[in-house]
Amino acid sequence: MPTKKQNENFETEASFNDIVEKNKNENIENKVVISHLKKSFGKLEVLKDINLEVKKGEVVVVIGPSGSGKSTMLRCINRLEEPTGGKIFVDNVEMTGKKVKINKQRENIGMVFQQFNLFANKSVLDNIMLAPLDRKKMSKDEARKTALDLLKRIGLEDKANAFPSELSGGQQQRVAIVRALAMNPDIMLFDEPTSALDPEMVGEVLNVMKELAAAGMTMIVVTHEMGFAREVADRVIFMSDGYIVEEGAPKDVFDNPQEQRTKDFLNCIL
């Protein structure tokens, strides 16, 4: 069981402790299990043989050169991409199984995208309320209350009625994070959440993610933010050419990489 990071380590205004406490499936030790995952796009084999276990409350940061399959692996977990082979279990349910209720499973797996993907035709508040109303059959008052509460935690309650296009990139991404949290997920997937942001906005998004990690959320984060990986990750995964080449605690992977490919990559970016 990985140690929960202390809240005091981060300069945070709010915390997501109560959200994570409300999580279901408390007793499941391994939140995500990936075994022999393969994925090809036509003739291009992107994932060759991926094996990974993510424990409850663990923050796993995935790094690697572009084209190494990081995002594809993440998108296979909630089946935005259909795996070509292997198995994926989330909360002991086989996501790749024939009978899986995929929509029900996805309610439990929040995802944050590189391009934010806030619904352009809906206000910030409606963005957050949509899925709870549609999937959880929450009452309108309840959904609104939850949404406003979440917005307050990220300091954007005054933007509730704004449209996504009126927000900065950093604000949009923070809203995207709480939109996923509104479904009270057990697991959060982050697909390069800061790559499309102007440099001065990266910090505000990372801070929200740090709070979430501190609250004990199970997170898989694909990112190029090595500082974040070092500070927040329980485990760093280095991917290259469709394989997990190296994994371990951040300080081991960053300060004492074993594999040549990891060394080359770290030399390029650090």
Place this chain on the structure above:
Amino acid sequence: MDFARMFQNATPYILSGVKLCIEISALSLLIGVVLGLITCMFRLSKVRILRIIAEIYVWIIRGTPMLVQAMIIYFGIPQLVNLTRDPSEEKFVFTAFVAGTITLSLNAGAYMSEIFRSGIQAVPKGQSEAARSLGMTKFGTMRKIVIPQAFKIVIPSLVNQFIITIKDSSILSFIGLAEIVNEAKQYVGATYQYFETYIFAALCYLAITSVLMIISRYIEKRLKYANKETK
């Protein structure tokens, strides 16, 4: 040239034609929008047979003149299935209005399905991925996220199609529908005032389509204000 005399005598006929033109166009566009949406869903469906049905439908309608379609539907089909046109009989009355509505709807539907398809494909993929990642169904995602955004994109082409349908209703004069052109033709037959009467008919179409253009411009402006494009 005697516009005054023409106005005085032709106005009641032409106006009844205008009324009919608006009625049949509005009804056909309504059916056409529904038909277009269904056809569009068929074309984007994973089920191959649905895609083929939709493609054949659009292929036939696009590839044949509407005049010929109207002739087949109005004159041909009653022969085939023995429909009656005599109102005194108690069977279904297959009037020019019914045949005309079918023709116009089929045409509007085929073209609109293409418009809707391009609109749906223009909505960024990330929008539906985000909705699906939250657990929304395919249908719910379409209805709440993709179609509203696609609708905004297609308004200009959709209005264009509305205008084409209104103008195309004039072709139905060939199957005897008493719309603007037919009324004008009858008046001309009695008075030989070709120029004045047809100018009047043209102005009627211009008036109807202009109203439509003004409404669409207003809607576009409102939507632009309420929901700016995402950068």
